[in-house]
């Protein structure tokens with residue numbers, strides 16, 4: 624309780640130091656940038672380390688091509704792929720995400736998004752973020768599925784699929800129309816409930832973490848999907864980039880399961896499991912015959 628009271632005092636001091644417009648727009652954009660690039664940074668460092676390659680889902684990501692002998696320095700071609708993605712995403716952020724925040728700001732204001740006291744309770748904070756994530760996942764599923772129809776895929780979504788083995792920064796590497804179109808699924812939940820600014824920032828941070836994590840290309844021992852099976856994670860979305868179809872949801876697995884668009888992925892998991900069992904059995908048989 625003392626922590627809540629301390630944070631309320633801190634929040635009051637912080638929010639009275641800036642104009643409401645600056646808080647709701649420029650700070651919201653800063654939170655987005657901080658979360659997106661901040662979450663990506665550890666993955667970018669992993670991409671340059673040989674140690675983490677054992678958990679990489681595909682081998683041909685930049686800096687991880689099988690031809691690459693060095694782990695610290697990117698080969699020229701991979702460095703080009705990396706910088707092309709980073710600069711394109713940074714331009715998308717400045718010229719699309721920021722204007723989107725500015726345009727939707729009056730709407731959020733009308734819906735009741737405030738930065739005043741009292742702050743939302745921890746329960747309200749968590750429940751509202753979960754609600755927004757579920758709404759986003761549902762809208763993203765149908766939007767993403769629509770982007771895989773021939774015309775929309777060819778002229779819009781193909782850009783995002785240029786990276787068949789994605790890495791963290793690829794998350795928002797997309798055609799400007801796609802950024803706006805799928806960006807609507809991100810703001811759908813907040814537009815329904817008009818959350819407190821603090822909840823909105825919390826949701827934005829989780830959403831940035833989730834999309835960068837799904838594109839990271841790593842299935843790490845501590846990845847959320849290992850202990851929370853409803854979360855698809857990189858394993859699920861990596862398969863989408865590899866095969867160009869199925870696994871359309873952004874965060875959870877229930878939408879693809881409900882509408883049968885995860886069949887190819889589940890089959891690939893079964894095959895990988897059977898392959899692993901065969902390899903272990905073979906290894907045991909070899910060691911057993913050697914002992915005899």
Ligand SMILES: [Zn+2]
Pocket residue numbers: 767771780784863867
């Ligand atoms: Zn796609």
Ligand SMILES: [Zn+2]
Pocket residue numbers: 783789794838860864
């Ligand atoms: Zn993707």
